[in-house]
Amino acid sequence: MKGKNKPTSVDIAHLAGVSQPTVSRALRNSPLVSLATRQRVQQIARDLNYKVDVNARNLRSQRTNTLALLLFEDSGEREAFINPFFLSMLGSITRASAQQGYDLLISFQQLSDDWNAEYEDANKADGIIFLGYGDYTSYIKRISKLDHEGAHFVTWGPVIEDQPGLFVGSDNELGGFLAADHLIRLEHTRIAFLGDESNDYPEFRDRYAGYCRAHAKHGLEVDPRLRVNAFFSEECGYRAAHTLITSGVEFSAIACASDLIAIGAIKALREHGLKVPRDKAIVGFDDIPTAEHLAPSLTTIQQDTFAAGQALVDSVIRSINGETGESKLLPTRLIIRDSSGAKISL
Amino acid sequence: MKGKNKPTSVDIAHLAGVSQPTVSRALRNSPLVSLATRQRVQQIARDLNYKVDVNARNLRSQRTNTLALLLFEDSGEREAFINPFFLSMLGSITRASAQQGYDLLISFQQLSDDWNAEYEDANKADGIIFLGYGDYTSYIKRISKLDHEGAHFVTWGPVIEDQPGLFVGSDNELGGFLAADHLIRLEHTRIAFLGDESNDYPEFRDRYAGYCRAHAKHGLEVDPRLRVNAFFSEECGYRAAHTLITSGVEFSAIACASDLIAIGAIKALREHGLKVPRDKAIVGFDDIPTAEHLAPSLTTIQQDTFAAGQALVDSVIRSINGETGESKLLPTRLIIRDSSGAKISL
DNA sequence: TTGTAAGCGTTATCAG
DNA sequence: CTGATAACGCTTACAA
Numbered sequence: 001m002k003g004k005n006k007p008t009s010v011d012i013a014h015l016a017g018v019s020q021p022t023v024s025r026a027l028r029n030s031p032l033v034s035l036a037t038r039q040r041v042q043q044i045a046r047d048l049n050y051k052v053d054v055n056a057r058n059l060r061s062q063r064t065n066t067l068a069l070l071l072f073e074d075s076g077e078r079e080a081f082i083n084p085f086f087l088s089m090l091g092s093i094t095r096a097s098a099q100q101g102y103d104l105l106i107s108f109q110q111l112s113d114d115w116n117a118e119y120e121d122a123n124k125a126d127g128i129i130f131l132g133y134g135d136y137t138s139y140i141k142r143i144s145k146l147d148h149e150g151a152h153f154v155t156w157g158p159v160i161e162d163q164p165g166l167f168v169g170s171d172n173e174l175g176g177f178l179a180a181d182h183l184i185r186l187e188h189t190r191i192a193f194l195g196d197e198s199n200d201y202p203e204f205r206d207r208y209a210g211y212c213r214a215h216a217k218h219g220l221e222v223d224p225r226l227r228v229n230a231f232f233s234e235e236c237g238y239r240a241a242h243t244l245i246t247s248g249v250e251f252s253a254i255a256c257a258s259d260l261i262a263i264g265a266i267k268a269l270r271e272h273g274l275k276v277p278r279d280k281a282i283v284g285f286d287d288i289p290t291a292e293h294l295a296p297s298l299t300t301i302q303q304d305t306f307a308a309g310q311a312l313v314d315s316v317i318r319s320i321n322g323e324t325g326e327s328k329l330l331p332t333r334l335i336i337r338d339s340s341g342a343k344i345s346l
Numbered sequence: 347m348k349g350k351n352k353p354t355s356v357d358i359a360h361l362a363g364v365s366q367p368t369v370s371r372a373l374r375n376s377p378l379v380s381l382a383t384r385q386r387v388q389q390i391a392r393d394l395n396y397k398v399d400v401n402a403r404n405l406r407s408q409r410t411n412t413l414a415l416l417l418f419e420d421s422g423e424r425e426a427f428i429n430p431f432f433l434s435m436l437g438s439i440t441r442a443s444a445q446q447g448y449d450l451l452i453s454f455q456q457l458s459d460d461w462n463a464e465y466e467d468a469n470k471a472d473g474i475i476f477l478g479y480g481d482y483t484s485y486i487k488r489i490s491k492l493d494h495e496g497a498h499f500v501t502w503g504p505v506i507e508d509q510p511g512l513f514v515g516s517d518n519e520l521g522g523f524l525a526a527d528h529l530i531r532l533e534h535t536r537i538a539f540l541g542d543e544s545n546d547y548p549e550f551r552d553r554y555a556g557y558c559r560a561h562a563k564h565g566l567e568v569d570p571r572l573r574v575n576a577f578f579s580e581e582c583g584y585r586a587a588h589t590l591i592t593s594g595v596e597f598s599a600i601a602c603a604s605d606l607i608a609i610g611a612i613k614a615l616r617e618h619g620l621k622v623p624r625d626k627a628i629v630g631f632d633d634i635p636t637a638e639h640l641a642p643s644l645t646t647i648q649q650d651t652f653a654a655g656q657a658l659v660d661s662v663i664r665s666i667n668g669e670t671g672e673s674k675l676l677p678t679r680l681i682i683r684d685s686s687g688a689k690i691s692l
Numbered sequence: 693t694t695g696t697a698a699g700c701g702t703t704a705t706c707a708g
Numbered sequence: 709c710t711g712a713t714a715a716c717g718c719t720t721a722c723a724a
Contacts, residue, residue, distance in 0.1 A: 006467065008717060019695045024719065034693060049495075051467035055405040056717035059700050064401070066451075082437045084635060090436070091428045094454055103470065105412075105451055108440055121352065121397035123701095124449065263639065289430060293609060295641025354701060365711045370703065380709060402701035405716045469717095 007048040016041045027052065058123065066103040067316055068125035069093055072132035073108070083232060083260065084288040085303070089131055089156065092309025100313055102126075120151050127152035127316035133232060135200045140164075154315040156308070158202035159329045166319060167327040168311045172203050175301035175332035176210025179255045179283040182299070182334055184218045186342055188253040188281060191215075194230040194240045194265060195257025204257050207285060211255055225249045230261050237264025245272050253281035253340075259288045259300055266294070266339070277341030287335055296338035304330055353394040362387050373398065404469065412449040413662060414471035415439055418478035419454070429578060429606065430634040431649070435477055435502065438655025446659055448472075466497050473498035473662035479578060481546045486510075500661040502654070504548030505675045512665060513673040514657045518549050521647035521678035522556025525601045525629040528645070528680055530564045532688055534599040534627060537561075540576040540586045540611060541603025550603050553631060557601055571595045576607050583610025591618050599627035599686075605634045605646055612640070612685070623687030633681055642684035650676055 009027075013020040018037055026033045026041035033041075044050075058064045071086060082090075090106070097104045105125055119125045130139075130153060139155075140163065146153055147164035154166040183191050193211050196204040208227065215222045226249060230240035237260060244251065245268065256262035262284035266276055276282050276296055284291060284300035291298040311328045318325045336342050355373075359366040364383055372379045372387035379387075390396075404410045417432060428436075436452070443450045451471055465471045476485075476499060485501075486509065492499055493510035500512040529537050539557050542550040554573065561568045572595060576586035583606060590597065591614065602608035608630035612622055622628050622642055630637060630646035637644040657674045664671045682688050 010717080020717090021696085021719075022694060024717095025694090028719095032693065037693085049467065053405070053717050054468045054470050055401045055410070056700090057719075059399070059401040059405050059702085060717080060719045062700075084433075087433045087437065091433065094452055098454055103451055103453065105449055106440055107449065108444055121395065122400045124400050290636040290639050293636050293641075294639050356701080366701090367703075367712085368710060370701095371710090374703095378709065383709090399701050402716090403703070405718085406701080406703040408716075 006053075007050045008053070009050075012041060012044050012048065012050060015044050062123070064103075064123060064126050065101065066105055066125045067097050067313065068119035068128045069104055069106045070119070070128060070130050070132075071106065071108050072130070072134055083133075084290065085258070085286045085305070086131060088288070088305040089308060092305045093129060093131075093312055094309075096309040096313035100317055102313070102317070120153075127154075127320045129153070129312050129316055130155040130157075131312075132156070133201060133203065136202050137200055152316060152319040154312055154319065154325070156312060158206065159327045160202065166315050166325045168308060168315055168330070169203075169328075170303040170308070170330050170332050172206035172332070173210040173213070175285060175303075176207035176255070177214045178210070178332065178334040179207075179285065179301050180211040180214035181217070182336070182340060182342070183253045183255060183281060183283060184214055184220065186253075186281060186340065189220055190223070190226065190251040190253070192226040192228060192244055192249075192251040192254045193257070194228050194237060194244070194254055194261050196231060197227060197229040207255075207257050223249075226251060230257065230264075232258060232260060234260045234264040234267075237261030238268045239264070241265035241268035242272075245269070245274070251280070254283070256282065256284050259284040259286045259291050259298060261285075262298055262300070262339070263290070263294065276339050281341045282339040284339075291335075292337065294339070299337045299340035299342065300335050301332050302335045303332055352399075353391075353396045354399070355396075358387060358390050358394065358396060361390050408469070410449075410469060410472050411447065412451055412471045413443050413659065414465035414474045415450055415452045416465070416474060416476050416478075417452065417454050418476070418480055429479075430636065431604070431632045431651070432477060434634070434651040435654060438651045439475060439477075439658055440655075442655040442659035446663055448659070448663070466499075473500075473666045475499070475658050475662055476501040476503075477658075478502070479547060479549065482548050483546055498662060498665040500658055500665065500671070502658060504552065505673045506548065512661050512671045514654060514661055514676070515549070515674075516649040516654070516676050516678050518552035518678070519556040519559070521631060521649075522553035522601070523560045524556070524678065524680040525553075525631065525647050526557040526560035527563070528682070528686060528688070529599045529601060529627055529629060530560060530566065532599075532627060532686060535566055536569070536572065536597040536599070538572040538574060538590055538595075538597040538600045539603070540574050540583060540590070540600055540607050542577060543573060543575040553601075553603050569595075572597060576603065576610075578604055578606055580606045580610040580613075583607030584614045585610070587611035587614035588618075591615070591620070597626070600629070602628065602630050605630040605632045605637050605644060607631075608644055608646070608685070609636070609640065622685050627687045628685040630685075637681075638683065640685070645683045645686035645688065646681050647678050648681050649678055 009023045010020050013023045023041050026038040094104055119128050144164045157169050159167045159169045199205045212222050228240045228244045230236040262282055274280050284298045287300045287302035291300050307330055315325045355369045356366050359369045369387050372384040440450055465474050490510045503515050505513045505515045545551045558568050574586045574590045576582040608628055620626050630644045633646045633648035637646050653676055661671045
């Protein structure tokens with residue numbers, strides 16, 4: 001049934017009347033092999049549909065030409081649901097690694113799992129890209145360990161000085177600033193912030209920090225009662241907005257720590273008879289594909305997933321090659337649409 | 347710098363005072379090894395953080411425990427843009443393969459590329475999952491070849507009798523039927539169809555066939571002028587709708603061959619001052635995440651990506667294990683939202 | 693420019 | 709239940 005007698009380099013060596021290493025060299029286009037033999041060997045290889053056995057190659061060379069992408073999610077997200085922002089990242093990482101000639105092995109992990117799992121230890125991959133939102137205190141430990149072991153990896157997340165390993169991340173502080181600054185310029189002074197309150201998630205913490213800086217810049221006080229706990233999901237955003245509305249705390253706008261939260265918040269507002277942006281202005285964060293199609297279309301902070309994918313892949317590869325990598329902070333930008341009421345009031 | 351002296355099974359053998367194959371057996375929990383040695387060996391392995399080198403293992407066993415996912419796109423899609431429907435598929439395939447204990451190697455290909463590339467030939471993977479929309483006539487040839495070579499693969503796409511290889515796909519004909527039937531029940535008699543006209547894309551052809559069947563069932567003629575060429579993207583849908591509107595052909599509803607097409611069509615209608623669903627009713631296809639958030643929310647045909655991912659993974663794995671697999675047709679269902687005007691007119 | 697020899701770290705096969 | 713021995717198919721050194 002299997003029918004396939006895969007040809008080996010030895011077979012080709014026989015047919016071409018050369019030694020087996022010569023075949024190997026010829027196929028790698030080594031200039032050490034004469035043009036004549038090189039072409040002869042390559043022709044035969046093509047005829048037989050010969051493909052180098054990567055396992056043998058990897059075993060011998062101790063290199064896999066493969067990157068592993070570990071996507072971890074902290075909370076018990078609904079099965080088979082992936083945050084659309086990470087899906088975009090996944091797409092751009094896939095393209096970037098293909099472009100660099102690396103295969104990509106992908107894996108979903110629970111943060112609770114034994115993480116680095118075995119990708120580099122088992123020689124499945126030469127390097128690892130970590131992607132996800134996670135509790136910082138929990139993953140910083142694992143990362144330190146990996147770093148000590150000399151693993152090659154890069155993490156998507158907060159870019160902080162003096163932390164082990166390489167990081168690539170968006171400028172969340174800037175994003176938070178831009179969002180709040182935008183709303184303040186639209187004359188909002190009571191702006192709620194829907195995001196994680198624990199400070200364990202540096203992305204969210206930084207977005208809030210930017211929010212605070214915008215307030216400071218405009219001489220506004222930050223009212224802690226306007227910060228409402230919400231995690232990633234639409235569901236969380238919905239509940240948070242509901243809590244906010246029923247709390248009686250006065251507000252005229254909401255800066256959301258993610259687009260999913262914003263979607264949930266809009267839903268909650270609508271159920272309370274509040275119109276966006278007429279009654280409450282909304283700004284999201286991420287710029288997921290859905291954002292532009294929402295009603296009203298969502299003003300949000302865009303993260304450049306394309307650049308992010310490239311930067312992540314470049315970083316790991318540099319690390320693999322022993323070059324000293326550097327962490328990289330990517331700019332975020334404000335995308336003005338309808339939900340913030342900017343177009344109406346301008 | 348690399349600092350890592352990865353332990354091998356030989357090291358463990360020394361420490362445990364047993365032969366190296368015994369170590370190997372113990373680690374695989376073989377009952378052939380006495381409980382005592384098994385535990386001793388496993389303890390040492392844990393202490394040293396030993397991980398089996400997969401390249402050595404794969405080379406020797408000629409099995410990789412890895413699946414390859416080839417996502418191909420036919421047209422010159424915008425870089426880094428992936429059809430959201432395939433992104434969902436990708437998510438569910440990733441989960442399903444993890445669940446079955448397989449690693450997943452993913453790769454984007456242009457249909458023009460040398461496809462099967464080398465995944466199975468190079469022993470990178472034990473089996474392949476093909477995902478994408480593609481010109482049937484073009485890929486059927488490649489698939490036949492793979493089939494002859496005894497490769498283990500499954501294709502997402504049209505489930506047709508007597509074609510080589512294994513297929514898993516949605517019941518597109520049913521979906522097309524449900525969409526048109528729904529509109530006809532809402533008293534539409536002039537329903538445009540926006541999708542590929544060439545018949546080279548069986549998914550689209552089947553959706554149109556279902557559309558025709560619904561017309562026949564209700565005793566309606568199908569007007570070929572109502573079939574307008576559109577491919578996958580929002581852009582295509584936009585242009586197609588524009589063409590339709592300016593053509594002067596009368597219509598009161600549109601069945602779109604994908605949600606992206608529907609999004610583009612809605613945009614075009616709006617620009618012509620036509621309201622959905624008041625002036626024109628719309629039904630999409632796929633049920634991408636954005637569909638429910640559109641304004642108006644999109645009535646569409648849902649494909650069960652969760653079941654699809656599982657079925658695909660199950661199929662390849664069965665094929666790998668030499669079991670005779672069977673193609674699988676997954677049901678599609680109508681999701682009624684606002685764009686078809688159902689809720690209003692009922 | 694080519695060939696020879698060795699070895700990458702496992703698992704398979706046999707014999708004990 | 710355990711051990712010796714031989715592969716798996718390639719790349720690297722080194723020799724010619």
